[in-house]
Amino acid sequence: MNEIANKIKVIAFDIFGTVVDWHGSVSREVEAMDLGVDAGAFALAWRAGYKPAMQQVMASGEWVILDHLHRRILDGVVADFGLDSISEAERQHLNLVWHRLDPWPDSVAGLSRLKAGFIICSLSNGNLGLLTEMAKNAGLPWDCILCAENFNKYKPHPDTYLGVVRTFALQPGQVMLAAAHHGDLEHARNCGLETAYIERPHEYGREQPKNVAPWSANTLHTTSILDLAEQMGC
């Protein structure tokens, strides 16, 4: 086994965009509702409310889970798209699309291989209920689901990255964060974790390819979770 694989005990995964395809999944459900809107634009608008909503929670000091933030944002997006006629029951159902996100094609196979060599867990801003139902729907074989709700802090607060370290009574260098977002990885690195970037060029849809160029500060640069398994000797 290589040196990095030898010292890592836990690999924590960012979820939205890294393990599951939120843009494709949300777009498909909105498209199927036949609302006469650009489903891809609807998905992007919904997701765009995510960071400001979490920042507001962190500033307020009062904890709100992501399911509830998703619903607040949804109501705004529905109004912006002129869809006020969508019923309460439809909104409740649509809001849970985040529990039903499809994994990227390599996710289940890659995680299953990594599980043989490491503890694999989530480290997501999604809530426990959301992530549990997502894992069950998508077949994600987590050893443990960890998230913002465990630590009452949203990423990128250090308590989230260091929360994984403390949960398993490890040193920061024994934990690796795997994510499709260089910013998330940078915050983890500042806490002493190792980092693996995962290319997800179509996170925002095929029409809006993302720059997936490597950052040299990351421990590993990978093209998929299967590639990460390969590089970690699994």
Add this chain to the structure above:
Amino acid sequence: MNEIANKIKVIAFDIFGTVVDWHGSVSREVEAMDLGVDAGAFALAWRAGYKPAMQQVMASGEWVILDHLHRRILDGVVADFGLDSISEAERQHLNLVWHRLDPWPDSVAGLSRLKAGFIICSLSNGNLGLLTEMAKNAGLPWDCILCAENFNKYKPHPDTYLGVVRTFALQPGQVMLAAAHHGDLEHARNCGLETAYIERPHEYGREQPKNVAPWSANTLHTTSILDLAEQMGC
């Protein structure tokens, strides 16, 4: 599907004694250390410190995870058994025996069947790291690991039972606690949960059979997790 199976969405399991055999597992490891003590009595003494230690934490208001309580109790038991020569490294290793507890013979098969019909999770006073490593070692197929550490309260505090309910945004009657302890089930029932008793007559060893007589207040009385799966139509 029968009426009870139809309304239940989540089955939460007590762990120590219910899913895993703490007495047998601890006894076997102590026996293998060849310390010249009664390994079964050692296991019982260690476990006897469990409830008072948790009650002390709850009274103090300052959170301490079970790994640390186990270690405090262990040091006392080691002294009581005249084993002060046990090294620090041996104590650290022995303390993690709780991460390595063996499941009862029906646990993995029963949980696997139940997982097809319900969300299955732990609800234990063990900490997240302990329960994750136990699940990995024993092959327990949880959808989600929940425990005292999620709610900063030890069972039987209502926040633990209701914490499962809230995690999945359910009504109390949609959650069932499965446990080998009538007291645990009674507290869950007082919070509105459904309850399933699981007979574990040898929880304290074959020499000290436990009274596993039914209590009529429980929703179900079962002889094993496989029997629970059967009764729940899985």
